[in-house]
Amino acid sequence: MDPELSSLPYPEGKQGAFSLTFDDGITSQLERAIPMMNDCGLRTTFYLGLGGEDWEERWAPWREVAASGHELGSHGTTHMCSRVLRDHLKARSLEDCTLAEMEEDIALAAQRLRQLVPQQRDTSFAYPCYQTHVGEDHNRQSYVPIVAKYHIAGRAGRSELANHPLTASLACLSSWGGERAWGPTLVGLAERCATEGKWGIMNFHGINEGHLTVAEVDFAELCRHLQLHSDRIWTAPVAEVARAFVDWREAQQLQ
Numbered sequence: 655m656d657p658e659l660s661s662l663p664y665p666e667g668k669q670g671a672f673s674l675t676f677d678d679g680i681t682s683q684l685e686r687a688i689p690m691m692n693d694c695g696l697r698t699t700f701y702l703g704l705g706g707e708d709w710e711e712r713w714a715p716w717r718e719v720a721a722s723g724h725e726l727g728s729h730g731t732t733h734m735c736s737r738v739l740r741d742h743l744k745a746r747s748l749e750d751c752t753l754a755e756m757e758e759d760i761a762l763a764a765q766r767l768r769q770l771v772p773q774q775r776d777t778s779f780a781y782p783c784y785q786t787h788v789g790e791d792h793n794r795q796s797y798v799p800i801v802a803k804y805h806i807a808g809r810a811g812r813s814e815l816a817n818h819p820l821t822a823s824l825a826c827l828s829s830w831g832g833e834r835a836w837g838p839t840l841v842g843l844a845e846r847c848a849t850e851g852k853w854g855i856m857n858f859h860g861i862n863e864g865h866l867t868v869a870e871v872d873f874a875e876l877c878r879h880l881q882l883h884s885d886r887i888w889t890a891p892v893a894e895v896a897r898a899f900v901d902w903r904e905a906q907q908l909q
């Protein structure tokens with residue numbers, strides 16, 4: 655534990671926290687990731703894009719996922735990213751977007767998420783493409799305050815840092831990309847969180863699927879490790895760890 659800390663925000667005996675997050679609701683998450691995590695007793699967060707006329711029908715199978723203890727989070731309704739990630743100017747991008755438009759997007763997604771999983775007290779948000787701004791250059795503005803208004807936590811990216819209980823910005827949390835990662839690398843990151851008393855967040859998309867894939871064998875190695883060491887490493891959904899941080903911070907101030 656960090657010598658600066660006299661206690662940690664984690665449940666009894668746990669030295670650090672780890673969240674395995676999945677974006678975009680793709681098939682291999684339902685077919686591969688969820689059965690593997692359920693077998694190992696691990697719960698996590700799935701970020702769903704809540705746009706389109708058919709959002710309710712599209713995400714109906716995920717209600718069962720939430721009922722088994724996983725968190726469903728918001729990935730907005732438009733998945734708007736910076737144009738620098740594309741080689742054309744045809745689609746709207748964060749550079750063309752205003753804060754008011756972004757708030758409309760985030761508020762609508764938050765309302766739909768509440769409809770989908772009304773039992774979830776706290777909800778979290780994943781920034782599409784890990785980007786946290788609208789506009790560009792002299793007009794560039796952060797939309798982190800909007801995420802903070804609607805959600806207990808926001809998962810940004812990508813950084814070498816894990817989130818420290820005292821200093822982490824809950825609406826702009828650091829995360830690591832898990833795509834193409836080797837099993838021992840993933841295990842090492844989880845162990846580093848336990849050693850440092852921090853909260854690490856991994857981002858995944860597909861398991862053996864898509865261009866941001868992680869191999870099933872590597873993901874399985876991570877899940878087995880987290881199961882075997884669940885006495886020390888707290889694997890939990892993002893909103894749940896964020897709530898523990900909020901409560902712990904409040905308790906520290908009362909002392």
Ligand SMILES: [Zn+2]
Nearest residue numbers: 677678782783
């Ligand atoms: Zn996405």
